[in-house]
Amino acid sequence: MAEIAEVADGIYRLSLLRPPRGCVIHFIAGERTSLIETGPAVIIPGLLDSIRQLGYDPAKLDYIFLTHIHLDHAGGVGTFARQFPQVKVFVHPRGARHLVDPSRLIVDTKRAYGEKFEDQYGFILPVSEGQVRTLEDGEVISLGNRELRVIYAPGHCAHQMCFYDSKSEGLFSGDAIAAFGSNILLPGADSDLDAIIETHDKLLRLNPRIAFTSHRGALSDGLSAHIQAVRDNTKNCGDIILEALRAGEEQEQIARKIGSYEKEFIPAEYRLGAEELGNVISWYRNYFKKKGLA
Template identity: 40%
Template sequence: MLNATDLGHNISLIDTFDLGKKRRTGSYVLHEEELTIIETSASPSIPYVLKGLDELGIDPKQVKNIIVTHIHLDHAGGAGLLLTSCPNAKVIVHPRGKRHLADPAKLILGAKAVYGEQFDALFHPILPVPEERLIIKEDGETLQIGEGRILTFLDTPGHAKHHFSIHDSKSNGIFTGDTIGVSYPQLFDMGLEFFLPSTSPNQFDPHVMLESMEKIKALAVERIFFGHYGMSANPSHVYEQIQYWLPIFIASGEKVMSERSSDSIALKQQALFRLLFDQVSHYLAEKNISLEGDITDIIQLDLSVCSMGILDYLEKKSR
């Protein structure tokens, strides 16, 4: 079964099977003179990246640029491992992310705090990226990778401070990582384009997230390429969904903080997760969609991590 999809405009999407699930994370391949990959996913996904390159007839030695939108491990954790197969590639990263790819010790500690005993299965091994193979791109800087194809890097915090989004001149699309949410293509199959904000700890800020979304909206892009997962050719609907859900997420967190002020953070997180999952399930039920199978597991995991980030933000705000 093929795991590389043609998205047009000389862009292919390789399914990288994060969590062992289809259409969870992906790597985008830009077929240009400087062959470029955007997003690596975590290290257990690298065999899928290499299989996808093989399907596309690409020798990993041809890869010149590996771009990560941000350094969370489900987007960049496999960069060091992928480099071992791509001897001619450099890794392009946000200025705030460079030192963590060179020395991932803090990334590993942070992920272990969130994922606990699941860490090894989800992320191991995390290899450092040699300093000489790291390139940073500041806000507004560009990279020409082929005739008529310029990538422009935009600082887009909100999900994380070490996050940029990449505008592609050929497709008039933008690779947004997690800045403006997560897409659930499993629900596209049921007739619904559905997007939720990604509010994971520990740098989530809803106001900054909305500012970054406005920055993206101002570009009048025609398509959005998500880290999770795939492309939407309906940007206005993406923006509407994030603007709809983000206030609900924050209000739900404030409700839990108020009503369960004496509870432990773990109990608050469980309560917020249940509240968010009930709201999402109710919303989908109104669209005649019932959650079952892989999509339930994926949304539950996302909302569990989102709950941690919302409470972390509100606790910092209260201090």
């Protein structure tokens, strides 16, 4: 059963799976009703129940906005859209063709989540081309009594978008400012460090009142300090790792350095676990190699 919470006027957070398996989904009860994300296919029945529990009919849902097409955010969009052909799916132009033909997406998902990801998450089904709409940076979509503005937010992946809600002055931030429980942005296989930092700077200038994050609930108190901290920690840890790699240091030495950085700058509850830390260091290592920096 979903936990449902109204997190701003007309915006409901639906939590159906614990992270990291699934992200939270937001339902916007505008004159035009919308979902931000669908989560993976396995939760679609629960998601439909939640929408009905809120007094809305999924067969009348207008829009699905996807921040990006990773499995935990959008794996179920094909399953949803097939059942409800009236719904329009908004996605970044670079994500659109992978929704219509998910064969590449399925290969990448197997690489990230394992060959048998379907057992846990359900199938990734195609979305019919006629239901997919692409969005440009800065474009505004009217929901009748409120508007969503598209903010391109590359970094976590090249095709990520955030959505700024005029009514709450809130930002649906996807994985742009915090993934899971960390104060370092955990980079993924298709992340770009420079773009992560640029996106943080862009969101700091935007200065939203509240952020509806995909893995950490709503953040309002100290939001800009939080974005600044994630930005700085992500950048500083990258710098520490790059310097260590150039000095020829081993994984263990690098992990100790990041560990002491965390002790100094990151509150205990947001520090990386040993496994995550190892993954992050490996990611930076591959990234700097690919860029020819180390």
